[in-house]
Amino acid sequence: xxxxxxxxxxxxxxxxxxxxxxxxxxxxxxxxxxxxxxxxxxxxxxxxxxxxxxxxxxxxxxxxxxxxxxxxxxxxxxxxxxxxxxxxxxxxxxxxxxxxxxxxxxxxxxxxxxxxxxxxxxxxxxxxxxxxxxxxxxxxxxxxxxxxxxxxxxxxxxxxxxxxxxxxxxxxxxxxxxxxxxxxxxxxxxxxxxxxxxxxxxxxxxxxxxxxx
Amino acid sequence: xxxxxxxxxxxxxxxxxxxxxxxxxxxxxxxxxxxxxxxxxxxxxxxxxxxxxxxxxxxxxxxxxxxxxxxxxxxxxxxxxxxxxxxxxxxxxxxxxxxxxxxxxxxxxxxxxxxxxxxxxxxxxxxxxxxxxxxxxxxxxxxxxxxxxxxxxxxxxxxxxxxxxxxxxxxxxxxxxxxxxxxxxxxxxxxxxxxxxxxxxxxxxxxx
Numbered sequence: 001x002x003x004x005x006x007x008x009x010x011x012x013x014x015x016x017x018x019x020x021x022x023x024x025x026x027x028x029x030x031x032x033x034x035x036x037x038x039x040x041x042x043x044x045x046x047x048x049x050x051x052x053x054x055x056x057x058x059x060x061x062x063x064x065x066x067x068x069x070x071x072x073x074x075x076x077x078x079x080x081x082x083x084x085x086x087x088x089x090x091x092x093x094x095x096x097x098x099x100x101x102x103x104x105x106x107x108x109x110x111x112x113x114x115x116x117x118x119x120x121x122x123x124x125x126x127x128x129x130x131x132x133x134x135x136x137x138x139x140x141x142x143x144x145x146x147x148x149x150x151x152x153x154x155x156x157x158x159x160x161x162x163x164x165x166x167x168x169x170x171x172x173x174x175x176x177x178x179x180x181x182x183x184x185x186x187x188x189x190x191x192x193x194x195x196x197x198x199x200x201x202x203x204x205x206x207x208x209x210x211x212x213x
Numbered sequence: 214x215x216x217x218x219x220x221x222x223x224x225x226x227x228x229x230x231x232x233x234x235x236x237x238x239x240x241x242x243x244x245x246x247x248x249x250x251x252x253x254x255x256x257x258x259x260x261x262x263x264x265x266x267x268x269x270x271x272x273x274x275x276x277x278x279x280x281x282x283x284x285x286x287x288x289x290x291x292x293x294x295x296x297x298x299x300x301x302x303x304x305x306x307x308x309x310x311x312x313x314x315x316x317x318x319x320x321x322x323x324x325x326x327x328x329x330x331x332x333x334x335x336x337x338x339x340x341x342x343x344x345x346x347x348x349x350x351x352x353x354x355x356x357x358x359x360x361x362x363x364x365x366x367x368x369x370x371x372x373x374x375x376x377x378x379x380x381x382x383x384x385x386x387x388x389x390x391x392x393x394x395x396x397x398x399x400x401x402x403x404x405x406x407x408x409x410x411x412x413x414x415x416x417x418x419x420x421x
Contacts, residue, residue, distance in 0.1 A: 004237045012244055019248050027255040034262035041269040048276040052283075059286035061419055065293050068417035072296030075415050076303065114302040115295060129318070137311035140411060145300065147307050152331035174303050 075145040076116055076174040080108055085173055088142050089123070096134040098127030098167075108178045117178060121146065121171045132167050139171070147172045293419070300415045306346055308334040309409035313375055320373045324360040327353040328396075334403060345402035349376060355395045358384070368401050375407035 058065055082105055093100035102124040108117035125135060132153075139146050150170035158164050220228075280287075313332070321327065329352035337344030355361040361384055368379030384397040 004233060004240075008237060008240065015244075016248070019252070023252055024255055027252075027259050031255075031259050031262050034259070034266050037266050038262070038269055041266065041273055045269065045273050045276065048273060048280060052276055052280050055280060055283040055286045055290070058290045059283050062286055062289055064417075064419050065286075065289035068419055069289060069292040069296055071417050072293075072300060072415070076296070076299050112302065114299045116299045116303065129314075133311055133314050133318075136314065140307075140309070140311060140409065145303055145415065147304060148310050148334070150331070150333045151310060152329070153327075154329055155327075172303075174299070176299070 074143045076176055077144070078175070079177045080119060080175045080179060081144070082119070085121070085144055085146075088144055089121075089139070092135060092138040092142065093125060096127070096138055097131045098125045098135045100125050105173075108175055116174045116176050119173045119175060121169075121173055123169045123171065124166060125169070126164060126166045128163070129165055132165055135167075139169075145174050147174075297416045301412050304409070304412040304415070306334050306336050307409045307411055308332075308347065308403060308407045309411075312409075313403075313407055316373055316375060320367050320370075322360065322363040322367060324357070325353060325355040325364045327351055329353075332403070343377075344405060345378065346405060346408060347403040349401045349403060350398070351400070352398045353396075354389075355397065356392075358395055361395050361397045364397075365399060368399065375404055376401045377404045378402040 085105075086103070089103065090100055100123070102122075104122045106120040108119050111117050125132065127135065136148070136151075139148060148169055148171045150168075152168045153165050154168075155163055155165045310332070317327070317330070330349065332347065332349045334347035337346055353361075353364065355364065361381075365379055365381055367373060368376055379399060379401040381397060381399045384395060386393050387396050388394075
């Protein structure tokens, strides 16, 4: 019995240690790994549920979102649309009875971090004080977003003795796109047959070329 | 009564060793069975954890599929947010010039008239305690010095909150026809009260 204890106990301890390190520890590591994966996936599930709920809410109001986006794109259009901007500013000048004497537009600048480009608009308009006031209010109410950064007034007297003001405006319009140069359509090369000239030369068997002479 | 063992002592010793060996074998088998039992438990635990991960992955995949099916809604929401940010950024320093000029007409004192005005809106410097959103420069005339002083007081008054920090750069007397009048040039800063709230109007609100 004593011999059994002396031999058996260390062997049992050795086997238990080997079992622990070679069998149990790797399984435990795998379990821990799986549990941490589960934690990550559960957090992901919460986030996905939140996203889904938010998207379902948006989906319920999809037409309203699309209308809002279209409205905002009228403020900052995806292309420069200088033609319609000129139309808008000119119609406004006519409506407010100011004389629109000069305008200059820059090309769209570099894209800002928010994703739009600025087009500087320098204008000179002339009119009476309250007409110019109407023009400034009108510019801020255009569908197209125009921000006035600098303005300067210089009054003068007309030949008829009226007080007239020349207003110089430096403004900025916005676009999310730049100038688009349409791609040139590929011109198909006409199917000209290759200049293959077939020359048949018949060399008389009796020809003899003599160098020198 | 005392037990009497009739076996020879060698036989008794042999039987005792056999019993000891059997007991040892039994103990070893019991020990191995115990280890096998705990190993089985651990493997079952690992399998359960793996199954839980697979089930969770499946749930997440289904949710992701549902989200992907709402691609149009996501696009609309992203476009809306982008548009909102763009308008907010574009109008961050948008001065309401119409109101500003209207205010000038409202607050300018009698016996004073402006001969020139230039204004520039600009983002406020970061380290300024009271942010200024640009500057105004006025040139004007008045009948007398007290009239000009009334204008300078107006620039800094609460009556006209869109402008502050007025300063006179020059003031002098000139002759206009048969009269002596005062000519001045002054400047002021544009305050936050001059900014428009166009950005809020431009972003269509969608009720929750």
